[in-house]
Amino acid sequence: MNDLLERLRARGWRMTSQRRVVAEVLAGDHVHLTADEVHARAVARLPEIARATVYNTLGELVALGEVVELSTDGRAKRYDPNAHRPHQHLVCSGCGIIRDVHPTGDPLDVLPPAERFGFTVSKADVTYRGLCPACV
Amino acid sequence: MNDLLERLRARGWRMTSQRRVVAEVLAGDHVHLTADEVHARAVARLPEIARATVYNTLGELVALGEVVELSTDGRAKRYDPNAHRPHQHLVCSGCGIIRDVHPTGDPLDVLPPAERFGFTVSKADVTYRGLCPACV
DNA sequence: ATCCTACGATGGACGTAGTCCAAGTCAAGA
DNA sequence: TCTTGACTTGGACTACGTCCATCGTAGGAT
Numbered sequence: 001m002n003d004l005l006e007r008l009r010a011r012g013w014r015m016t017s018q019r020r021v022v023a024e025v026l027a028g029d030h031v032h033l034t035a036d037e038v039h040a041r042a043v044a045r046l047p048e049i050a051r052a053t054v055y056n057t058l059g060e061l062v063a064l065g066e067v068v069e070l071s072t073d074g075r076a077k078r079y080d081p082n083a084h085r086p087h088q089h090l091v092c093s094g095c096g097i098i099r100d101v102h103p104t105g106d107p108l109d110v111l112p113p114a115e116r117f118g119f120t121v122s123k124a125d126v127t128y129r130g131l132c133p134a135c136v
Numbered sequence: 137m138n139d140l141l142e143r144l145r146a147r148g149w150r151m152t153s154q155r156r157v158v159a160e161v162l163a164g165d166h167v168h169l170t171a172d173e174v175h176a177r178a179v180a181r182l183p184e185i186a187r188a189t190v191y192n193t194l195g196e197l198v199a200l201g202e203v204v205e206l207s208t209d210g211r212a213k214r215y216d217p218n219a220h221r222p223h224q225h226l227v228c229s230g231c232g233i234i235r236d237v238h239p240t241g242d243p244l245d246v247l248p249p250a251e252r253f254g255f256t257v258s259k260a261d262v263t264y265r266g267l268c269p270a271c272v
Numbered sequence: 273a274t275c276c277t278a279c280g281a282t283g284g285a286c287g288t289a290g291t292c293c294a295a296g297t298c299a300a301g302a
Numbered sequence: 303t304c305t306t307g308a309c310t311t312g313g314a315c316t317a318c319g320t321c322c323a324t325c326g327t328a329g330g331a332t
Binding site: 069071072073074077090092093099101102103104105107108110111112115116117118119120121122123124125126127128129130131132133136 | 205207208209210213226228229235237238239240241243244246247248251252253254255256257258259260261262263264265266267268269272
């Protein structure tokens with residue numbers, strides 16, 4: 001988490017209290033928060049922080065590759081701070097909880113050239129869906 | 137496409153001109169339209185059709201499993217009428233065009249039991265991302 | 273330690289996607 | 303042909319996100 005702040009500073013970020021708080025919220029318990037949830041937690045530490053600032057900061061973190069943006073349902077985007085270890089997501093169709101999972105092999109390998117239609121394919125996002133133990 | 141109307145009738149659907157038009161739009165050229173695009177095309181055939189009706193009908197088609205809902209970006213959901221042949225999607229990060237693709241094997245097979253955390257996993261949605269030939 | 277200034281924060285208006293609901297309409301069975 | 307409840311309508315409303323003019327401040331320069 002502090003190394004995140006280090007990396008940001010190294011990239012020329014002006015270190016404001018708002019950005020620090022957003023980074024801390026994300027680095028806290030590793031869950032997949034929506035922008036408004038991040039804002040709510042940030043407000044607890046820095047009451048004046050604006051919603052637009054949270055959106056801006058999240059967008060910058062995504063652009064820098066420090067955070068991954070997920071849209072697993074059609075609802076609000078969620079932000080995944082675990083950007084440096086490749087992984088996929090397992091989503092409960094009942095309650096919406098998201099877990100990071102690690103399938104074996106590279107999902108790109110199973111897409112044959114004939115199925116690529118001339119695209120330069122660079123990544124594969126996999127969303128496994130099912131019911132969690134609490135929602136059976 | 138007519139068989140779609142048959143199946144809907146068999147399920148007890150009251151066959152209205154609105155529903156017929158929405159089904160026809162989806163069954164037309166097989167692209168992945170947003171709800172508002174479906175509405176625009178429906179209006180061309182039936183000028184009075186309301187946006188809410190298109191949303192309702194699309195929702196019902198999804199619930200019946202006749203159409204698949206996609207949210208590949210954080211934008212509007214897209215509707216895929218090709219629901220009866222399992223497939224995945226290849227999305228161009230440049231222009232957003234979507235192609236149906238068929239990877240080899242079942243993507244569920246590569247998620248080991250230890251990575252399922254007690255979930256009853258029922259499906260895997262894979263989104264391959266890259267650049268299409270026109271966007272290189 | 274103080275000053276400067278460009279980068280960042282603010283908050284309120286705005287935009288887009290989608291949902292809700294009360295009232296009216298009509299498909300299809302009697 | 304009549305009846306009825308399922309379906310449609312359109313406008314208000316909500317959720318999520320973006321934009322922008324103005325203000326504030328981090329951090330380099332002095």
